[in-house]
Amino acid sequence: MSTTRVVTHLVGVALLLLWGGVLLYFFISGRVAAYLPPDGIFRPMVLASGIGLLILGVFNLATMGSEDAGCGDHDCGHDHDHDHKHDHSGCGHDHSHDHAHDHAHKDGCCGHGEHDHKHDHSECGHDHSHDHDHSHGAHDHAHGILDESGPLGRTVAILILSVPLVLAAAMTPDRYSGAAVVNKGLYNQNYASTANADQFTLRKEGKPTAKVADAPPAPAAVALPPANVARVPGSAAPATASVATSNMGPGGPSPEKVADMVARDASKPAGKADAKSYGSFTLDDLKAQVPMSKDGNFILEVPELYYTAGDKEVQGVLSGQSVETTAQVMPEKVNNEDGKRLRILRMLVQCCAADARPYSVPVEFAEKAPTFKDMAWVKVTGIMGYKQEGGQLVPVIQAKEIKETTAPDNAMLY
């Protein structure tokens, strides 16, 4: 091997070790938790490929001097002297240039043996005397960027392969700033979405959630909740919130029995802004499903609150209940002329942190909202309510208390 080849080979090995090292470091330190979901194969794949890259690098280092079946030595592909011997005998000319391929490379594993081409041209030929001096690197099919570029290209390639990765690994904060969260749609929430609703529904697993739309329409049994319960928009009252609770005590989850929710919207098809009906859901269901704090607040995650906006019965039960949630806080930019609101959010990741999306709900205060550092972690308690705003039904927490807290173990939801 020439010196350049040795250096290129070593640089290649070093880059593999670098990539493998970064992957392994983030896996072993546990920091990968900020980037990839715990279930599925994403995190194990980081471990496996980290080890794989190290093995690949070490293997190539150890076998640097060994014979490569593709072409014994990497120099071979580049300086063949082709000596073609053609035997043209056409059109009366008698040119006989002799091209004789005489490749110097050893037997290839890929079906290239020693080539010995004898062309027999018999077309109208001119006297051409080829003197091929190919210097192609094709005999082993694998000369990569590092092998084929000039010194400049090689340097650029090495920089691209190393600098961003090292920079990112050394300087990543492992969490997003408020700016990224805004860009990812913090203030553009679609509460009627059902994309991940299954994951965050308050309905018990296995409980039938079949749409009841096919059942014969029943009269909407509507009993608007007591006054302290967050207002249900007047315009859409019967359609959007079919609440059939009785004696719901002020501020507390006191009702003993809750009527079966058979109410459904029979008068008009559910529009974009409307919650849909998914069958019965009672306060008992809620209690069975959701843990409570010792102060009697239902402990819920922001996406769970978010998705209640799309489910009529759950909404009917949760409306007016005292809830508690831990989330990150940002200033509110929607419907907040009087400055009484904040927005709390959790980031939800599907496959990696790049596809993280904020799920957020507004928190409303009686007075001007307190200020926090962007993306600070807070624990909020308040009364759940729903408001028709900007063409959709928005879940709003009427704050009772908000205080700064420490980040949970998993900053992102998966």
Next chain:
Amino acid sequence: MDAQMHFLAALPEPSRFGDVLMAFLSIVFEGAPYILLGTILSGLIDAFLPAKFLERVLPKNKGLATIMAGFLGLIFPVCECAIVPVIRRLVQKGLPLGCAVTYMLAAPIVNPVVLVSTMTAFKEFQGLDTIATAAHPNGILGALADTAPMSLSRMFVGYIVAVLVGLVVMRFKPAQVLKEKIVESIEKGAIPVDGPVKRISFDSKLVHAMRTAMRDFLDTGMYFAIGVMITSVFNTQVNQAILDRVASNEFVALPSIMMLAMVLSLCSTSDAFIAAPMASFTFAAKLAFLVFGPMMDIKLLFMYSSVFKRRVVVALFLGLLLVIGLLVEPWAAMIEHLAKK
């Protein structure tokens, strides 16, 4: 917990620059394992797959072979990061160009993993249990169009587009489409071997495979890194809500949602979860997002450049934009018609 807090405190404060680094790393963590998988596969193919094997296995008719290649993703389900190095190698091993391109475009869509994730994101598992009993006037297709319109459309349109592009590419010579160094290696493979080939030891084949894998990883990795750098800037620094405003305009909605797929460079296994909640976009627009994204995005733009000539990559980009843009609206109308009871 305490240790973790100290650890967090030692990390830099979040910033715009930090956001880019965060997105960059997360896509690297998600994609690099698959690139490694693809490149090791590519190395093994190079060292161990006999040169004429593919020619023997594939149908003689290239058009038929291309149509078949669209289903290869069902057998070898790989997402778009793993496919590029594999395709590069298969082309060198004599896989006809049309087949290669069709497999490359179809595999990240027509693929069981992607089918499940699309059905999950669009809530299309519900109703599947009753589908057998549902007497639909338009038969099984009608019933499917009713219960799982997006998954059905994504698979079908993805397949159709991949085969169409493959059939077009088939008409060109490899030298017109592929990068020079790739073409050279195909030509070498085509040279008949005179005399018996000496048997090569397993060890030296393995050495060859691993060296090839290393070079391929660095090759593909470099283009990947460029693509991910650009994508992570868009991913974190551009307000994606801008798109909501154009979504309502029928003519701007389609190109803009495909551009969104382009700049986000999501993995085909996760993009459905991003598309599903976009309430302001129509069914056709979401379909365009889900078909265009796995076939073309910023990271792929660069990764394709390691195989194809630059103008071919540009033509592929424009062609996909046009074909998918023209196809999704009539398709959505057809699905709606089929689903009607």
